[in-house]
Amino acid sequence: MSRRLLPILLLLLLPLSSTLADTVSHEPLLLGPAYPIEVAVSLPAALLHWLDSLAGLDGPGATAGKTVNAHRLEFVRLFGPPDAETNERLRGFALARAGVARRLPRDRRDALTYAFFEAETLDAALQSAASVATADELVALRRAFETFEPRYRQIWSDGAEPRRFLSSATRDERAADLAALLVRIARFYGVGAAESPHPRIVLVPVPAGYGTHAQAIGRHLLIEIRPREGLAEQVAPIVHENAHFLFQRIDDKRSESLARLAAEHGRPGEDAWLLLREALPTALGQGVASRRFQPDFSLDARWYHLDEVDAYAKRIYPLVSRTVRKGGRLDADFLRAAVALIPR
Secondary structure (H helix, E strand, O other), X not given: OOOOHHHHHHHHHOOOOOOOOOOEEEOOOOOOOOOOOEEEEEHHHXXXXXXXXXHOOOOOOXXXXXXXXXXXXXXXXXXXXXXXXXXXXXXXXXXXXXXXXHHOOHHHOOHHHHHHHHOOOHXXXXXXXXXXXXXXXXXXXXXXXXXXXXXXXXXXXXXXXXXXXXXXXXXXXXXXXXXXXXXXXXHHHOOOOOOOOOOEEEEEEOOOOOOOOEXXXXXXXXXXXXXXXXXXXXHHHHHHHHXXXXXXXXXXXXXXXXXXXXXXOHHHHHHHHHHHHHHHHHHHHHHHHHHHHOOOOOOOOOOOOOHHHHHHHHHHHHHHHHHHHOOOOOOHHHHHHHHHOXXX
């Protein structure tokens, strides 16, 4: 064994912290058994997302989004501007994350994220990451966690904010209505509402005074929550990300058939099929769900940060709302009507 590899291997064998046991809490179903959404209050997942946000990693295989500045400003407010060593550790983390995503095939780019979202502890996450990361990348990841994990624990506060939200949401009398809506949306996608695998919401905190970020990563639905928010405030991202999850659950044969049906309409059909990937979840979450649960629902409000998706989601919203209400499905008739709403 080379002298260079020996200290690397020794570093990887050392436990990251003696206080990291039981860092994932397995909570009750968010809405009950009719539409079973599992919930995780997970330090490994939250810390990974926080580091992605500080590093501004919003590309393939990463989890940062619209709230990068929120997390960065909070860091400076709580801990002061990062020094040279801190910046170097963050840069090493970013290079390791990007290196893994760049090296893996498209359908496995989230493998490193899965390692942290599914692990019970940070040490277990790093052990799992060893299957996709090089030894040098693992060292960079571990050093970043050694630097940032003690600071993030002050923000995480043993998952206090996610636990408060979960306690409030599971007692909310509107939870049954939301579950019923998601059952109808699952029917729209042609997917069994209670079939495995179940969606799994990963709750992470974000400072007050900013927006929120949400992202579907396989069955893991990352959702940021602000202080004092309840179920009503999070209805739109919950439905939006579940819509992504349900679209992924459509079997390959049917998905390919739908894509062919769209392509039969030429360029408008191809454009519609591409835009529907985001416009449908937006019309369902920021449209159908928000109108039902939010008193300040508005077609004039911004639904999505990309103009093209925002405009198309609002154009198809009446069609989507009517189809879901009547128990319809994402089928040839729906596609024909959706294609007709593409701007010419």
